[in-house]
């Protein structure tokens with residue numbers, strides 16, 4: 568079962584996706600997600616120019632060996648581009664192994680540890696009224712856990728809050744949150760931490776008053792705070808019993824989380840921009856977080872993320888895999904198989920892809936009563952329609968960024 572063909576497919580139904588498709592000499596195919604939002608073509612080149620030539624003729628059954636070969640032989644380790652490329656190869660090989668065995672990937676990972684994966688969706692609104700409407704609409708869609716993002720008085724636009732500007736920029740397609748915007752330059756947004764810190768606890772109080780104590784609520788600070796500001800936010804949100812508070816500080820500085828932890832019992836989630844176990848080494852060992860946020864797509868695939876999560880499980884730290892729409896249906900399927908199999912599953916982020924994306928990627932997962940299941944087709948359960956994919960060429964798109972009132976570039 569050798570790899571006979573390796574294709575990198577770029578398609579942009581509603582947003583850009585990069586998919587690696589491997590075909591073996593006995594005709595099995597496997598898919599891997601290599602999408603790196605806003606920097607997609609760097610991974611395309613890494614794969615096409617450097618990895619594909621190495622894959623041809625390799626034994627498709629040797630997943631661990633291929634992972635180690637790609638990681639170690641490059642010499643230049645880690646980083647989002649490298650790890651997204653390795654992830655795509657790894658995921659495609661798991662897909663092939665599942666098809667060869669006639670089993671869904673979760674069976675190969677040890678079988679199901681639960682009947683379904685609780686998922687959270689993104690509710691947002693510039694005003695309380697819009698936010699409540701968004702929460703209600705998510706509850707109607709079946710969500711049993713909800714991320715709450717809010718506008719802040721005095722700020723024009725904040726990443727993560729659906730707005731009319733995004734609607735226009737994306738040709739009238741409404742998203743639950745702001746995707747990378749198509750265009751030649753990133754959109755500039757504004758930020759003011761003091762207003763944010765004053766406003767957010769009041770919003771959570773209002774949400775709890777309206778929706779009661781049971782509903783699990785999450786919030787993403789998107790790396791915008793200093794450690795002491797993060798500590799204050801965690802403390803001020805304690806009365807509202809958050810499921811988690813996400814990315815409170817830019818976590819390249821793992822030590823910063825110690826200070827946050829000393830001051831608050833609000834559970835912390837981190838890791839959507841991490842790409843190896845080394846990014847987690849200290850924060851897991853010192854129990855500075857409660858949830859691992861990495862996506863299979865950005866963390867070296869199923870093989871590597873499973874190792875991170877097994878390490879985390881020794882400290883009762885659970886998974887909370889990244890799942891916005893910039894994770895393709897292939898990456899989402901990989902997350903669902905892994906999440907179903909591991910013992911320390913926590914929650915899965917999930918938002919629906921658009922109708923065009925669902926035509927390009929034929930999927931077999933189910934979404935019932937707030938729970939996801941990857942389905943029981945052999946492999947990942949996703950197929951790519953290359954004719955459909957070909958209808959949507961790559962469209963340049965950038966994530967936005969922030970400036971403070973005095974013009975300083977800020978974390979966004």
Ligand code: GCO
Pocket residue numbers: 604744787789839890891893916966
């Ligand atoms: C989340 C994230 C996303 C990221 C996006 C970047 O928690 O879902 O913060 O909104 O910003 O995936 O590409």
Ligand code: MG
Pocket residue numbers: 787789813814839
């Ligand atoms: Mg996030």
